[in-house]
Amino acid sequence: METAEGAEPTALTEEQREIRRTLRALLDRHTGPPAARTTAPTGPEGYDPALWARMAGELGLARLALPEEYGGAGRGTPELALACEEAGRALAASPLLATSVLTAPLVAALGTPAQRAALLPRIAEGALTCALAAPGGSLAHALGLTGDNTTGAWSGDGRAGGIQARPAPAPDGPPGGWLLYGEAEQVLDGHSAGLLLVAAHTGGFARSRTLLYLVRTADAGTGLVRTRHAGLDPTRSPATVQLRDVPAELLGEDPADPADVTRALAAAGRTAAVLLAAEAAGAARGALERTLGHLRSGRPGAGPDAARGARHRLAGLHVQVEAARSLAHCAAREPGPGPESGPLALAQALEALRAAAGEAAPPHEADRYGRRAAADELLFGPAGRLRARAAERAGLPGEAAA
16 A cells, blocks of 8 residues: 555645645655654654744745734635644644743633734734643543533632632732733643733623633743653653732733623634644544554564555555545634534544554554644543534534434
C-alpha cells in the first residue's frame, strides 16, 4: 500500500495549498528527518519561541482566522484546520492550540470593542500568547463537548471550590475591576501565556453565574502562581493556575442572560473540536507515514507473512485515517456558530490516532504518537462521550452515537 502524499480530502484553493506547503516545509526544516526528531521541546515555555515566531509572523498562522479589522487575515476555520493538521503531522509543540483555537475566538466573540482593539492585534502578530483556564479539571466539559456546560457543575456551581470573582474594592483595584480567587488545573500553556482567560463564578450562591475574565499575567502580582506539569505528551504543556485575589477584567459586558457566556463557550468548543480533529488526523497520518517508511526499509526478523499481514492492517488504517481527515475538513466548512459535526469529527480523529499509534513503528515512534493519543483523549475525549453528547444535542438516544 502506498500513501497518496498529494491526496486531499477536499478540493483546496491555491492559497490553502500554499499554507500547507509552506508550513510543512518550515516544520520539516525545523524538526529535521523523522529519525532525528526529539520527543520533548526544550525551554521553559514548552515550545521553541523562534519556531513560533516564524509560524505566527512569517506564515501568519496566528492571524489566519481573526477579523481583518484587528490585524487578522479573516480566512476562517478551513484554513486554520489545514495549519492544525500540519502541526499535528509533525507533533509540533506551539501555542497555536491554546492561543488561536481555544482563547482568541472567545475574545473576538465576547470582548468589548476596546478589549478587542487592545488584544487581538497583538495575538495576530504572535506577540501575545493566551490560555483558557476553566476550573474543575475538565476543559472538554467547560466547552460543552462531553457534557452540558449550562448547569455550572463543571466549575463548582457557585459552591466552595472552583474560581470565585468579586468586585475589587478601592484602592485595591481600578473602578470596575475584579479579584479572582481559586484554582484551575490542566490549563494548556497556562504557565507561559501572557494572557489568561479565566472562567469564574460571581454573584454568590443565590445569583451564581459563570463569566469570563481577563488576567494579564504581567500585572497579576504575587497572587498568581503557575506550575507547569509533566504531562503524558511532552509536546503539550498543562499547568495548574492558582489565583489569590488576582486583579482581573470582565471580558465584555455583564450579560443580561448569563447563559450567553456558556453558549459562547459551547460554540467555541464545537469549532475547537474541528481544529483538534484536524490536528489529531494529521498526527495519525504522520504515524502512518512513519510506519510505512519503516516497513519499506525492511524490519529485521520480519518474514513475508508478517510483512503481508502488516500491509493488510495498514491498508485498513489508511482508510480510517483518510476518513477522519475528510470528516474534519468537511466540518471545518460547515457554516454557523460552532459546527455541529465538530465533536463527531473529533471522536473519529481520536480513534484514528489511537489506531495509528498502535501500529506505529519503530518503537520510539509508537511511544510519541501513543502519548499524543492518550493525552488528547484525557483532555478532550474520550470518543464515546463526545459521540454521546453530540447525540444528546441532536435529541437522539445515547446508544445511537456509540
